[in-house]
Amino acid sequence: MKSLAGRISRLGIRTKMLLATVSMVMVVGLLMVALVEAITSSYVTRELDEWGASAATNLANNAVEPLLTGNVMEAHHLVENTVRTYDDIAYAFVEDEGGEVVAHSFSGDFPRDLSRINQPGPDEESSVRLLDTEVGLIRDIAVPVQEGRAGFVHVGVSEDFLYQQIADTRNRLILVVLLLSAGGAGMVLLFGHMAMKPLKVLAGKARRVGAGELDVVVPVRTRDEIGVLAQSFNEMAGALKDKIGEISEAREKYKSLVKNVPGVVYTIAADSGVPLYVSPKWTELTGYEVDNSPEIWYKPVHPDDREAARREFKEALAGGGEYALEFRIVHRETGEVRYVSNSGTPVTGDDNSLLCYDGIITDITERRSVEQQLLQSQKLESIGQLAGGVAHDLNNYLMAVQGYTELTMIGMDRESEEHRNLAEARKSIGRATELTRKLLLFGRRSEVDLRPTDINAVLSGLSGMLGRLIGERYRLTCDSRGNALIVNGDTGLLEQVIVNLVINARDAMPDGGEIGISASLADVDQQLLRTKAAGSSTGPGAYACITVTDSGVGIETEELSRIFEPFFTTKPVGQGTGLGLSVIYSIVEQHGGWIGVDSTCGRGTSISVYLPALERPAEAELFREAGGSRGRGRGEQILVVEDEEAVRQLLENVLQSNGYKAVAAAGAHEAHDIFSRNGNGVRLIISDVVLPDGNGVSLVNELVDGRSGIGVVLLSGYTADLVDRKQIEARGFDFLQKPFKLDELLETIDGALGGKGKS
Known part of the structure; x- marks a missing residue:
């Protein structure tokens, strides 16, 4: 059954409609044939019985006289005449009142089984009984003669006529059913073709849509279900086109996103x-x-x-x-x-x-590199703050030691052992001062004097000294040819950078080797800045690149990230402070530049310093040392504000021994008190920038506000506050970096009292 249903499901709609129509017509036709056959059979049977009864009654009426007179021949004649007259009468016989057969139409002996097999009742006009004989079904019709007193007449009517009538009727009905089926099939085929044509068109359009043709439109020609279907298909195709467009756009966006x-x-x-x-x-x-x-x-x-x-x-x-x-x-x-x-x-x-x-x-390689450089920068910043604070305190102590040493040496015999000892002590103080200067540079608390400087000129000036510095076992090549390479720099600090790099290169080659120095103009892009100068405020553009290379032992990968840390060194104990590269790092940052390092173990190291190049080359300005002879005071009153007692006492002694009248204060509040009592007599204020209870720059601004003729000299071991430095420069105040020589102090005081630095 399932197989049949599966086969039917695979048939076309028109075939299914044809089968359904023909099957329906056939079933209805067969039902009609059966119904008509039943009706016809009943009708023909009744007609046959009536006709047989009529023939038997007619025979009975004619047989009265022969039965009453006993005329057997006449009776035979009547029976044979009846059988000959009616084709459908199979036999006929006449019985007397005693049941004896008087005459019959059988060619042979009379079958005794027929005798008295069918006798009508007293009140019946006839009796019909269906007999199954060798020649077929026979309807035996018995009619009494004179109510049975004279006898009975039997007529056997064959049912072949009945079945022939029924068969004829059935055949005509079947023919009608076949004609109706053929007509129905024809109509189905016709209307199926009319219905299937637009469906085939719709199917073709659907296949084209499935193949990607989204602009297909099915014409709507009717308002029936097919027309509704076509309209729905068009709406579906339009919606599908819009949706596919949205999906395609989303896919393209996704592809672009994934690609980018x-x-x-x-x-x-x-x-x-x-x-x-x-x-x-x-x-x-x-x-x-x-x-x-x-x-x-x-x-x-x-x-x-x-x-x-x-x-x-x-x-x-x-x-x-x-x-x-x-x-x-x-x-x-x-x-x-x-x-x-x-x-x-x-x-x-x-x-x-x-x-x-x-x-x-x-x-995230670049990000990791940036993070490491930022971490390194923050570490250096923290250590720099500590180093700057330590250097500031050391400068105060060195200021006192240096000042008292110079005071002690005044008037001594230069050939005496005491003078020589103090001179050595002063040299040691100078070396200590240089160390604190490095610490201040590292902590970004020492001011730099930036001027247009020619890098090639700096290298040319250093080449001879560098050759003597590294010794005969090393070969130095210095490429400083070409046009002027101008940067905004501090010549002394840049020389220090180059010297320290050359010394490091020398120390990396204990058995001798070649050291190369070169200067060139480099065009730095954003990519190089991200990888090499992360965390720096520098931007892309032209840079002067100073490169120092060696063929030494190189630097381990693990140590590359630490080489700019203060006090980190790979040299043996006693052969390095670990501040060289840290100071270089700080100097380069103060110049707005950055450092790149490339090193391979066993093959050497190349360190490149990048400094922003000036757009228009200019002659490097030369530093000029201030000249003039040391002045002598004439009793001018000077207010000294210094929180460090040793330095404060030193300044008082120096001023008083050189003809000045010194008034000292340990802080801002005490200075205000002194100035309020004796401010009119003060000609000069010498103040430390950093005070325990205030700021020296703010203090002198308050004291000299509205007063003229008062000079200002500010002192500090460092200048951490850029706003204060700007104020110092804006007001024209003199500034001395601790520790300083007494001659420098006296010359600055003489200049300030002579009109320089007046408010």
Whole structure:
């Protein structure tokens, strides 16, 4: 049955309609044939009985006289005449009142079984009984003669006539049914063709839409169901076109996003880690082709990170939450090591079941480099603040030691042992002063004198001295040819940078070697700045590049990130302070530049200093030392504000011994008190910038406000506040950096009292 239903389901609509129509007509026709046959059979049977009874009655009426007279011949004649007259009468016989057969139409002996087999009742006019004989079914009709007193007449009517009538009727009905079926089939075919034609058109249009032709339109020619179907198809095709357009646009946006996103976009199965989608950038990042193995994620991982990455990744997937992992990968073809970040987010279904993970792998090598450089910069900043504070205190102490040493040496015999001892002490103080200057430079608390400076001229001036400094075992090449290479720099500090770099190069080659120095103009782009000068405020453009190279032992990778840390050194104990590169780093930053380092163990190191080049070259300005002879006071009153007692007493002694009247205060409040009592007599104010109860610049501004003829000299071990420095320059105040020589102090005082530095 199922097979038949399956076969029918595969037939076309027109065939199905044809089969349904013909089947329906046939069933109805057969039902009609059966019904008509039943009706016809009943009718013909009744007619046959009536006709047979009529023939038997007629025979009975004619047989009265022969039965009463006993004329057998006449009776035979009547029976044979009846059988001959009616074709459908199979037999006829006459019985007397005693049941004896008087005459019959049988050619042989009379079948005794027919005698008295059918006798009408007393009140019946006839009796009919169906007999099954050798010649077929016979309807035996018995009619009494004179109510049975004279006998009975039997007529056997064959039912062949009955069946012939029924068969004729059935055949005519079947013919009608066949004609109706054929006509119905024809109508079905006609109307099916009319209905199927637009459906075929619709099907063709649907196939074209399926092939991608979204502009197909089905003409609507009728208002029936097919017309409604065509209209619905057009609406569906239009909606499908709009939706496909939206999907295509979304797909293009997604492709563009995946293509332009700075990383590998992927989707993985939550249970197995099998990649469901991996963007093409995977091959670009790792050098490996995309495959369907869960091991794809671990192939490019650095061997030292692989086990940890595998464990952490599996734990993250098992956890069912967001994850963010960082590890190193090795490019399959180039061998380049990169840092990557692998982060993912779980994707859940409507029932909150975990389906998969969407993730992205990004290259964070530059970010790690920036973070390390920023961390290094912050570390240097913290240590610089500490170093600057220590240097400030040391300068105060050195100021006192140097001042009292110079006071003691005044008037001594230069050939005496005491003078020589003090001279050596003063040299040691100078070396200590240079050390604090380095600390201040590192802490960015020493002011630099920036002027247009020719780097090539600086290198030319240093070349001879550098040759003597490194010794005969080293070969120095200095390439300073070409046009002027101008930067805004402090010549002394730039010389210090070059000298320190050359000394480091020398120390990296204990057995001798070659040291190269070169200067060139470099065009630096944003990419180089991001990788080499992260955290710096410098921008892209033209830079003067000073490069010092050596062929020494090189620097270990682990140590590269620490070489600019203060007090970090790879030299043996006693052969280095660890401040050389730290000071260089600070000097270069103060000049708005940055440092690049390339080093390979066993092959040497190249350190490049980048300084912003001036757009228009200019002659480097030369420093000129202030001249003039030391002045002598004539009793001018000078207010000294200094919180360090040793320095304050030194200044008082120096001023008084040189003809000045000194009034000292240990802080801002005490200075205000003194000035309020005796301010009219003060000709000069000497104040430390940093005071325990205030700021020296603010103090002198308050004291000289509205007064003329008062000079100002400010002192400090460092100048940390740029706003104060700007105020000092704006007001024209004199400034001395501690520790200073007494001659410098006296010359500055003489200039301030002579009109320079007046408010």
